[in-house]
Amino acid sequence: MRVLVVTAVPAERDAVTRAFAPGDTAVDVIACGVGPAASAAGTATALASATRPYGLVVSAGIGGGFGHLAPLASLVVADAIVAADLGAETPDGYVPVTALGFGAVEHLPPAALVRAVADATGAVTGTVLTVSTVTGSAARAAELRARHPYAAAEAMEGFGVAEAASLHGVPVLELRAVSNAVGPRDRAAWRVGEALAALTGAFGKLVPVLETWEDRNEDRDEEHDDA
């Protein structure tokens, strides 16, 4: 199975790439830029121009962690990838686009794969929010936590990657290494180096997981072929 890993910036791409042996052609890692629009455009382009199809897309990088669930340098694997600010403000509060009759605000990665990734890497599982604006206040963090009680992390690309993957019928995962706490802005407190090292460590443990998952999927495909 070929895997496409999508990061925002080159430092994240290189952290993921460091985990793989030179010449391993089963995994392609690309940096598409910051935010859901750049990541959706880059992922869709990569999927559409692939000469051999991808069996999985992974949105990966650093992210903000919610409270005690996801401390600095810990890992979060998404059991739900949720667009947290795709909607409308109304007098009664925020309304997601789905309540307005449009689109989607959530993608669900394959549950068995999420469990396997969590077991292999020690990642916490939870909702990973996609935001267009990094949270910078305690009030906004509390608002997001109230709206998404299972949120473990926030980042800026997962939902864009997931929309593109969904359009192409490819399953998606999101894996984040926590560089900072979600809350009042304190850029000096971000621990980017530690988070990137955690990301490399996590991907080093993922290869056997992906191979096992591929085998199981192939078994399932054969069962379907027989039916």
Ligand SMILES: O=C(O)c1cccc(C(=O)CC[C@H]2O[C@@H](n3cnc4c(=O)[nH]cnc43)[C@H](O)[C@@H]2O)c1
């Ligand atoms: O400054 C650096 O050396 C550096 C190295 C690698 C990556 C960065 C970034 O700033 C990447 C931006 C990327 O990070 C995600 N992110 C991280 N923390 C948060 C957060 O609290 N809320 C939302 N997003 C966050 C996000 O996905 C950005 O694309 C810097």
